[in-house]
Amino acid sequence: MRTGTLFGDFPRDGAEEFVEPLVARGGVRIERIVSTGQASPPGFWYDQDEDEFVVLLAGAARLRFADDRILDLKPGDWVEIPAHVRHRVEETQAEPPTVWLAVHRPAARD
Amino acid sequence: MRTGTLFGDFPRDGAEEFVEPLVARGGVRIERIVSTGQASPPGFWYDQDEDEFVVLLAGAARLRFADDRILDLKPGDWVEIPAHVRHRVEETQAEPPTVWLAVHRPAARD
Numbered sequence: 001m002r003t004g005t006l007f008g009d010f011p012r013d014g015a016e017e018f019v020e021p022l023v024a025r026g027g028v029r030i031e032r033i034v035s036t037g038q039a040s041p042p043g044f045w046y047d048q049d050e051d052e053f054v055v056l057l058a059g060a061a062r063l064r065f066a067d068d069r070i071l072d073l074k075p076g077d078w079v080e081i082p083a084h085v086r087h088r089v090e091e092t093q094a095e096p097p098t099v100w101l102a103v104h105r106p107a108a109r110d
Numbered sequence: 111m112r113t114g115t116l117f118g119d120f121p122r123d124g125a126e127e128f129v130e131p132l133v134a135r136g137g138v139r140i141e142r143i144v145s146t147g148q149a150s151p152p153g154f155w156y157d158q159d160e161d162e163f164v165v166l167l168a169g170a171a172r173l174r175f176a177d178d179r180i181l182d183l184k185p186g187d188w189v190e191i192p193a194h195v196r197h198r199v200e201e202t203q204a205e206p207p208t209v210w211l212a213v214h215r216p217a218a219r220d
Contacts, residue, residue: 001175001195006165007186023163023190026218028138030163053133053140055116055211057167057186065111076117076167080133085111101165103213108135 006057006099010034029104035061037094045086050104052081059098062090083107116167116209120144139214145171147204155196160214162191169208172200193217 002022010018017038023030040046045066055078063071063079066086071079081087084107092098112132120128127148133140150156155176165188173181173189176196181189191197194217202208 001179001192002190003181004188005186006188022188025161026216028213028215030213051135069111071113076115078114078116078132080112082111101211103138103140105138105215106136 004032006032006101010097012036027106029102031100031102031104033100033102035059035089035092035094035098035100037092038089039091040088045088047084047086048081048104049083049107051083051107053103054079054081055101057099057101059093059096061092061098061100064088064090114142116142116211120207122146137216139212141210141212141214143210143212145169145199145202145204145208145210147202148199149201150198155198157194157196158191158214159193159217161193161217163213164189164191165211167209167211169203169206171202171208171210174198174200 004022010020017036018034020032021029022032056073056075058075061073063073064087065071073079114132120130128144130142131139132142166183166185168185171183173183174197175181183189
């Protein structure tokens with residue numbers, strides 16, 4: 001049995017997002033992500049082979065989808081992003097930091 | 111693409127916990143649970159065939175494991191409970207309500 005906290009400390013020593021794998025078993029990866037103002041590089045789009053469920057737990061962020069939909073996320077907001085739905089992170093709140101929980105798993109065929 | 115919020119309203123019309131399935135694809139079930147003071151019945155133990163990752167996002171709760179370990183959860187605290195690790199919910203905070211996010215998936219063999 002393993003335990004931890006999503007709102008605990010994280011290293012602030014870099015310009016990168018902090019990504020902490022919490023669980024990686026049976027094809028499912030659960031990650032804690034702490035963003036401090038980072039955004040996807042210009043022109044970059046995520047195009048993932050896996051389904052992703054992601055929830056924003058602190059801070060704020062704006063996602064953009066390839067069909068130009070915008071999603072402004074506040075704490076508690078979640079989104080289920082099927083594999084190959086192209087998206088990018090337009091902005092994240094730096095302070096207080098933006099905390100995400102992401103669940104990646106093999107793309108479902110149903 | 112589906113969206114929602116974990117901190118939104120929930121029906122308060124019963125004595126039961128509110129369980130909202132968010133995702134059920136590819137063998138993975140992600141649920142939002144809102145507890146308002148409920149606890150496991152006396153003598154009851156969860157003994158699950160699946161692995162469960164659960165995080166408490168609001169409120170407070172106390173879990174007990176069959177080896178008598180106690181886990182007091184505050185917002186942000188998560189626990190990974192492998193299949194067949196027996197546990198029960200000793201108490202949950204009623205007001206403000208206790209909000210959980212649970213990720214169930216087939217037991218890993220690694």
